[in-house]
Amino acid sequence: MNKLLSVKQLRISFRIRDTFYAAVDNVSLSLHKNEILAIVGESGCGKSTLATSIVGLHHTNHTKVEGEILYRQQNLVQFSENQFNKLRGNTIGFIFQDPLSALNPLMRIGEQIAEGMIYHARLNKTERADRVLQLLEQVGIPDPPRVVRQFPHQLSGGMRQRVMIAIALANKPEIIIADEPTTALDVTIQAQILDLLKELQAETQTGIILITHDLGVVAEVADRVAVMYAGQVVEEAPVEILFGSPKHPYTRSLLKSIPQANEKQGKLEVIHGIVPSLMKLPREGCRFAPRIPWIDDSAHEKEPVLHEVEPGHFVRCTCWRHFDFQEEVQLT
Amino acid sequence: MKTDTMQEQVDVETSPPTGLQVVWREFKKDKLAMFALFGTILGIASILFAAYFLIDEKETMTIKIIERFTEPGMNGYVLGADEAGRDILGQLVIGAKNSILIAFTITIITSIIGIFLGIVMGYYGGWIDNALMRIIDFFMTLPTLMIIIVFVSIVPEYGVWELILIISLFQWVGTARLVRSKALSEGRRDYINASKTMGTRDGVIMFKGLLPNLSSILIVEVTLSFAGNVGIETGLSFLGFGLPPSTPSLGTLVSYATNPQILSGRWWVWLPAALLILMLMLGINYVGQALRRSADAQQRLG
Ligand SMILES: Nc1ncnc2c1ncn2[C@@H]1O[C@H](COP(=O)(O)OP(=O)(O)O)[C@@H](O)[C@H]1O
Ligand SMILES: [Mg+2]
Numbered sequence: 001m002n003k004l005l006s007v008k009q010l011r012i013s014f015r016i017r018d019t020f021y022a023a024v025d026n027v028s029l030s031l032h033k034n035e036i037l038a039i040v041g042e043s044g045c046g047k048s049t050l051a052t053s054i055v056g057l058h059h060t061n062h063t064k065v066e067g068e069i070l071y072r073q074q075n076l077v078q079f080s081e082n083q084f085n086k087l088r089g090n091t092i093g094f095i096f097q098d099p100l101s102a103l104n105p106l107m108r109i110g111e112q113i114a115e116g117m118i119y120h121a122r123l124n125k126t127e128r129a130d131r132v133l134q135l136l137e138q139v140g141i142p143d144p145p146r147v148v149r150q151f152p153h154q155l156s157g158g159m160r161q162r163v164m165i166a167i168a169l170a171n172k173p174e175i176i177i178a179d180e181p182t183t184a185l186d187v188t189i190q191a192q193i194l195d196l197l198k199e200l201q202a203e204t205q206t207g208i209i210l211i212t213h214d215l216g217v218v219a220e221v222a223d224r225v226a227v228m229y230a231g232q233v234v235e236e237a238p239v240e241i242l243f244g245s246p247k248h249p250y251t252r253s254l255l256k257s258i259p260q261a262n263e264k265q266g267k268l269e270v271i272h273g274i275v276p277s278l279m280k281l282p283r284e285g286c287r288f289a290p291r292i293p294w295i296d297d298s299a300h301e302k303e304p305v306l307h308e309v310e311p312g313h314f315v316r317c318t319c320w321r322h323f324d325f326q327e328e329v330q331l332t
Numbered sequence: 333m334k335t336d337t338m339q340e341q342v343d344v345e346t347s348p349p350t351g352l353q354v355v356w357r358e359f360k361k362d363k364l365a366m367f368a369l370f371g372t373i374l375g376i377a378s379i380l381f382a383a384y385f386l387i388d389e390k391e392t393m394t395i396k397i398i399e400r401f402t403e404p405g406m407n408g409y410v411l412g413a414d415e416a417g418r419d420i421l422g423q424l425v426i427g428a429k430n431s432i433l434i435a436f437t438i439t440i441i442t443s444i445i446g447i448f449l450g451i452v453m454g455y456y457g458g459w460i461d462n463a464l465m466r467i468i469d470f471f472m473t474l475p476t477l478m479i480i481i482v483f484v485s486i487v488p489e490y491g492v493w494e495l496i497l498i499i500s501l502f503q504w505v506g507t508a509r510l511v512r513s514k515a516l517s518e519g520r521r522d523y524i525n526a527s528k529t530m531g532t533r534d535g536v537i538m539f540k541g542l543l544p545n546l547s548s549i550l551i552v553e554v555t556l557s558f559a560g561n562v563g564i565e566t567g568l569s570f571l572g573f574g575l576p577p578s579t580p581s582l583g584t585l586v587s588y589a590t591n592p593q594i595l596s597g598r599w600w601v602w603l604p605a606a607l608l609i610l611m612l613m614l615g616i617n618y619v620g621q622a623l624r625r626s627a628d629a630q631q632r633l634g
Contacts, residue, residue, distance in 0.1 A: 057525050061458035081534065089530035102522040106544045116530035167530065 002033035004175055004207040005054070010067035010077075012046070012053050014278065020064050021278045023049045025231040027067075031175065034205040036198070038222035038239075040212055040254065044275040046231040047211045051179045054209075055094055056084040071175075089116035093168030095178035099160035103152035109136075109163055110148030116170045135166040140196060158189035165196065169204070176201075177209045182217060194221050215254055219243060227251045230275060230287040233306065237313040247315040249295075249323040250288050256325070286317045295319055355548075358626035365622035372615035376432055383429035392422030393580065404600045412600040414588065424604055427580040428612075431569075434492065435561035438500050442561075443554050445504040447543070450511025455519045455538050461512070468505050476502045477568075484573040495574060499564055507553055514549050518542060548627035552620055559616035566609050582609050 007029045013020035024046040031037050039047050052058050053065050056079055069076040071087070079087075088094070096102035103112060113132045117123055123131060129148075136144035139162040152160055161181060168176050181197070182190040198221045201208055212218060218225055218239065225242045227235040227250060235248040246252045273291045276282070282290060286300040304317035359366045399417030402409045411420040453461040483498050484490060518524075519542060527537045568574035569583025577584065585605035589595045594602065 052525075055529055057528060059457070085528075085531040085533060087531070088528060089532075092529075094526070094529035096522050096526055098522060102526040104523040104527070104541055104545070107541070115527065115532060119531045164526075167526070170530075 004031050006030035006070045008068040013064045015062040031207045035223040036208045038210045038218040038225045041228035045228045090120040091174045093173040093176040095181045097180040098184040099164045120171045139166045175207050179211045234316045247320045354630045355626040368615045368618035379428045382425045387422045423580040427582045431582050434565050438561045439558045441500040442504040446507025450508040451515045453512040454515025471505045481573045552624045555620035
């Protein structure tokens, strides 16, 4: 196995009024070469927190990161800003959710793509300019020589996200972390961007961590999936297994809440409640228990851990063995 | 938007106005602001030109008792003479030049300090911000004018530079506070994080990525603080704690008005200087307000 990155017992806590609350709690994951690992979960589950701390974007003033993020036998958790700067944009690329706010409004597209190369690639000015054009070509932007001279507001949303992808690809990274890269885009553009990501991934053998709240996206591109709930991984499996035989009640609820074409109109099953806020998060027992109150307490583990139910398929807690959707069907 | 890759290109053609265009549009809409802009620039330019090429400072400041309080238009004194027979017009021009240059220098110094500290505070936050904020709060509570006056009275040899430095010591605070608050919100935007993910160092991000995005706010702040500094310098000179008496200043000319006889009988000594200060301050302030409106307009455009 070609492990690029492995996260071990990672805990990320934010300080709120002098107390630290873990938004990511005991997460262990690994990313292999040439794979797309999707991390799914509702908004507020800690996905972005996990993603940003891998590249050291968290604010050290009020964030505590414990555990290990192993990359090339080094623990990124202990990295300084300078050490991170040698990795970021070099061997690890990052794609943001909203390309408009992630591009500097006053900098030309060409400059922004070249920015990462200035620090990491030994290229002179003309070589850099050539590489910028080549990257724009690679991400499917028509008329690159014109686009390099343009400003972000002159491009459409889809084009901007292509530019972001070009930035992430600039130094041929081993790892790309994409935090909801298609959430801010229209549905048709979303599909194009996902196709592009998948295509580029196959071409470059990059390992991608794709963060999303949309299982549709996962089904389309992912190789392996980790489902996160309230700061923990509750289920992890290869994509076919996860969609074929989902185990954890949370995963099954997420799958149920995708509108199905063949389902009767308006008969959409949804899970009750929302992801609890950081301060109200249950820290003991099964964190999903409050959202499935009809399941008996004895069905849950006292301290739920991940069980390997079949090779490569992990599920947290034992409540899935006893879980059934409640009879009541909600109308939405 | 139901577009495919090719149709998306259509968007590329239309480009929202850039910063300068927005500013120009605002001035074109507002005739008074336009008038203030050109009037102020023209006024300042002609004062500087006259001060350097047309008027001899030594000659102007030579005391000629016989010409005491010559009325305007007499003996070649266009605006008359003061109690020592010195030409008012000459003093006015030299004084205005001094006030403008002093205010300008103070503005440069305080802007550099204020912008630098403000960006560092806003970008890093945390203890750096806390520590500097304490210092700023401390400065804000000080009775600035009183300290400057005490300083001026106890320092024996004090000239233009000492005056500039002592005023600058207090004036960077406002700029730093404003820039900090803007940098704080702008620094949380994703493009700053995106720059970090490219391996760009903090210094480069702050001054090459963040600073240009604060420029519209900064232009307003710098313009208004320039007007403020003209006011402070002339005010101090008026009170007798600004420029030494041998150096002409608008404030010194106006201060003659404290003598009731001059106030009522010799209006030409103080009135032109008072009017000039008023016009300078109003002009610069008006330009600053118009700039602020265009900065707001830009913010609305996103
Ligand atoms: N800087 C922060 N300070 C305090 N709480 C935060 C901060 N960032 C995120 N959180 C909280 O951490 C939890 C996880 O947030 P996030 O990682 O953004 O979730 P996701 O990306 O899955 O939507 C949320 O409850 C959120 O309110
Ligand atoms: Mg998020």
